[in-house]
Every structure is written in C-alpha cells, then in structure tokens.
Amino acid sequence: MSEVPVQHTQWNALDFPDAAKVLLEDSQTRKNVQHATNVIQGKRNKVVAELPDWEDLREAGARVKAHTLRHLDYYLTKFEENCVRAGGHVHWASDAAEANRIILGLLRRHEAREVIKIKTMTSEEIGLNATLEANGIRPIETDLAELIIQLGKDRPSHFVVPALHKNRQQVREIFQREMHLPELGDKPEDLATAARTYLREKYLRIKVAISGGNFLLADTGGMCIVESEGNGRMCLTLPDVLISIVGIEKVIPSFRDLDIFLQTLPRSATGERMNPYNSTWTGVHPGDGPKEFHVVLLDNGRSPILADKEARQTLQCIRCAACLNVCPVYHQTGGHAYESVYAGPIGAILTPQLHSMEEGRSLPYASSLCGACYEVCPVKINIPEVLIHLRGKVVREDQATLAGKFSLWNIGMQAAAFLFKDAGRLSMAEHMGLVGQKALVSKNGFIEWMPGMLSGWTQTRDLKAMPAQSFRDWWAKEKAPHAKSADDGGVR
C-alpha cells in the first residue's frame, strides 16, 4: 500500500496553566460551559437519586470492568472469534498511524470519496478526519454537536456534548455560513431542523460509515452503541460498509452485562433514565444493516497502562463525562484548556498515560483533588488517587534529569523536606520566617507579594501572614509541661 500521510490534530500545544489563562478570559465560553454543566449535573443528581441500588450498580460495573481488564487478552480474542464467526472482520492497530492506514485501506478498496461518521472520540484521538482529508476523502460528522464543531473548524470540549461551549447564536452563525441558509432562525428547533435536512440526503446516499463503540460484547462478538439523535442508527444501518474504531478497553464479557451499563451510562452522561437509542448487532445480518462490518481494535498507548496496577483503573472509563460536569476546575476553564482529546478529570489521568507521560504532564495538576469526580464515577475510578500517583511519577521523572534536579521547584521542595525532617530545624525556620515576613505583610494581614522564586506563589493568591506565636510554641507553653512524660517525643 502506498504511504499514508497521518495528520495529527493540534492538541498538547500548551500546558494546562497557560491554556487555562487564555480561556479564563473568554467569558462567553465560561458562561456556556457553566450553564451546560449545571443543567446536566442537576438532571443527573435527580435520576441517580431515583435508584436505590445505585451504589450496587457502581460496584458491579467497577468489578466487571476491572475483571475484564485483568484478562483483556482473553476477552479480546473471544470477541474476535465470535465477531468473525458472525461475519465481521477484526483488525488490530498498535497506534494511530496503523489504525489510519487500516481504515484508509478499507475506504480505498470501496473507492469511497465521502464517509458519514458517528461521534467518536477515538477517531479524534487518532486524527482520522485530518488523515482522510489529506487523502482526498471527505468525512461528514452526523452528531449535531460534532457537525457544529466540524463546520465551525473548532475542537470538541466535552466528550458527551462536544459543542457545549457554543450557544445558539454562535451555532446559527456557523450554520448560516456553512449551509448557505441566510434566513435561518436561532431557535434550537430551527437549528436541529437545518441539521436534519442537511444530513438526511447524505445518510441516504453515502455508502460507508465510521463509528466508535461504547461496548464490545465478548460472548456474542457483538457491539453496542448508545446515542440520542438517531444519527448513530442512520450510520449503523443504512450504508453498505461500517467501520468501527474502538479502544481495546471497551470490551465487556457478556451481552448481559449491559444491564448494568445501560443503567449507569445514560443517567451519568445526560441525566436521562435511558438515552433515546441503543443499538446492538452481531457481525452482519442478511437484509438488516451493512453488508460488510469491520472493527479496528485500537491500542495506541492503552496496553502499557495495564501494567501500572494503581493507574489501570483509568481504563475502566465508559466515557460518561460525569466527572467533567462536576469538576470545579473544568467548570471554570471548559474543555479546551486541557489541550487534550479527553478533557476534565478523566482526561487529566488518561491523556498523560496514553502518551507515556511525555505529553500532558501538567494535567495531573489540573485538579483541586476535591474528590467529586470519584463520587460521581459510575465505574468507581478513584481519579484523585490516580492523579496523585501520576504527580509522583512526574516528580520522580523530573528529578531524574539534570535540569529537573536543579529546577527551583525541586530545590524548594528539597529544602522543605530538609526542614520538615527535624523539629529543631523547623522551629528555627519558623522564627526566621517571622522576622523575614515583617516587611512583606500588608495592613490586612496578608502577604500579597513575595520576592524571587517565591513570587510564583503570590501571583495568583495572597498568603496569610504567619502568626506571632506558632502552634508548636503554643503547645510547648500550654500543654507540654503537664504531659511531658507521656508526650515526650510525640510532638517533636
């Protein structure tokens, strides 16, 4: 096969703090993001509270996913065997380039000039659209939000509602320009109708579709896709050829396990008891749906994550995005600040791992560690635990380099470690600090500016001045004389 130029989307260009700074100034985006996340979160809380067995569903979902990951090779080969038996074709791709080559090869064989697509973050991850365009094939997004993103030459900022950062006026402008509809109104109904008309002709005409996948079912070799609009069903049903690009972690042991995930996913994702459409199919079925069905199983950095027992749970994710909607950091910045296909708390742990900790290194710090993401996660991924684990990795890797060893952060932290190791040293530092801070404390009792390397801290926050008496001094005076014998050394 001839060489395939693989294009990558422009992610990972900036670190989180720099990207966030830009986005924090965009008040329209912040308003749109906050409105959307508040609405979903409110709905989600209501429908989750309806289920008395919610915690049991979370537990069962987590266990099924963890079990599958522990035996991923077993379940993937089982899926493959059953899918092939049912008339499907299974391909394996180690990385983005390989996946793109496989898909492009299939499209060329069918002489496809256009493809219709269901929203898939996996295709965003491998830069599929850019690759197709560079090779003369036009990808057409059919999810309303993805269509808004594609026509607006934008990037998704949320993986359930990718265009939540756009309001109706902004969507209207994009549609007016790109669909040549000068008279278009700005009611959501007008916009949805425009999209319906624009896409229906394409569904009926275009013969090849590309999708992602929510679940691969090992015991039947089937697939499940969960959606709202019916665009998914159009792509899964009407074309002659369907190509699904799916991460290897999406396999579950059995069709029956969907009884857990079809309860937890819609309630977590969109705050609905059930999303309007779920489709399951197995291979090809004569007279029903595509005549040719391909699944591309994508590794792309996933298998090494399995080796890290503390971080493996990252792969349990079913992409509901509940952690985004509840995250105070995401709430303020929106998804683009993460400079990553996968935004929010899950993106903060998934992205750096997918890139072997070489990209997205600032993301484990893009969190307040408040734990809300863990509480809402329908498969119980302990995101704060993994964030801390990854921060540890970043620090250890930095300390292993010369530049890292002599960086101000490392020197500062080493100095702090030195001080905290010995009570005498700490006490001395406290007294020195009391003297040293005098010139810096403002009238309100806060330090608003610090010199040299410490200035980074006060750039974004004020520091409370040290009290005249430290806790340790107070303790020594008030309590220690009476408890000396029992507490000796205890406080030291």
Add this chain to the structure above:
Amino acid sequence: MADSDLQRSTVLASIRMSLGQAQASDAIDAEYAAISRSYKLTGELSVYALLDLFEDRLLEYGAGVYRASAAEIGATIGSILRRRGKSGLAMPAGVPMEWMAEGFTFVDATGFDAYELDKTEGILSSCTVAIAETGSLVLQNVAGQGARVLSLVPDYHLCVVFADQVVETVPEAFERLENTSTLPTTFISGPSATADIEMTRIKGVHGPRFLDVLIVV
C-alpha cells in the same frame, strides 16, 4: 506473516506483557461468574402500577400513549391514525391482519430501501420487550418488527406493546433478551432527541420525530 497477523500479535503481546501470567480460561470464567450482582434484578410493582409507570415515562419523553383491549387493537389504531392525520402506514412482515384498521392503507415494507421508507407516512410495529422504569421499547429483527431501518427512517412510529411484554427493570429485559442476543436489537426511549444546543431538549433530529405507543391490556 501478513501485516494484519503481525499487528494482531503485536497488540496481544503488548497486553500480555503488561498483565503477566495468564490464568486458564476456566479460572477466568469462574472469576467472572463470582462477581457479585447485588443490584436490583427484579421489579416489585403490580401489573397496574407497572403499566402506569411505563405510561408516565413515555409521556415524559413526549410520546403518545394509548390503551386498548386485544379486541380493540384495530379500531384504536384507526383512531390514532385519524388523530395524526395519516392515511396509512408501512409495516414489517408479520404484523397481524387484525391490526390493520379499516379505511387505511397498510403496505409491507420488507425490502424497502431508505428512499422508499423516507416517503412513507410512518411505520407500525410490535416489540420484543418494554421496560417500565426507563420507558423503553426493545425491537429485534423478528416477525412484526423487522429490519432496524424500518423504525428509523420514517418520521412516525406506532408501536403495539402487550401488557405481558412490559417488565419493570432493565435487568429483567436483558433476561428476556438472553436467547436472542445476537439479533439486531434496538432500544427506543421516546422519539429521537438532542440537547446539544444550550441543553434544550429538542424532539426529533434524525430518527422518527413522533412516537405513539399502544398498550394492549
């Protein structure tokens, strides 16, 4: 070795390297079978409460809901169609004669392509199972339900559900689907909808914009 075999063994080797020693398949199956499923498996509602719940959920989605006895199906379908201003419907093979209301045209749409279906006034079908708690209809490729495309392209869907097809919980529905799990299956919960624009729920983007459900009691 062909490219595809090489790619396959590379991915599998990488997974196996990360996981370490593999267990025997019997042991894996046993471990899977032992996973505790303490979530609610079966419902507790009486038949009447169950149907009321199902109806409430459907209404919340914006579907139309009707009830009739078995003897009244044809006449009720006729009145629903009059109300919708339809002169007839398309349908999959296997829809009983008695459902075809007098004075309306019913065409067998088996083998219709998408263009032909796009021109129909709507589709009449039965279902395999329905879930009260989530207001869902489950259709499979069997007589009376047919290919997935039938309930997809037409703008209107009228689905007949028998009371004994309605279960309370999602797990109960999966229990009933167990033996036919490889058939093309569609879960439908209300008409097509999106909330992509400012979180406002809009009915009908690409799938049928109008859904009526006739519950036979």
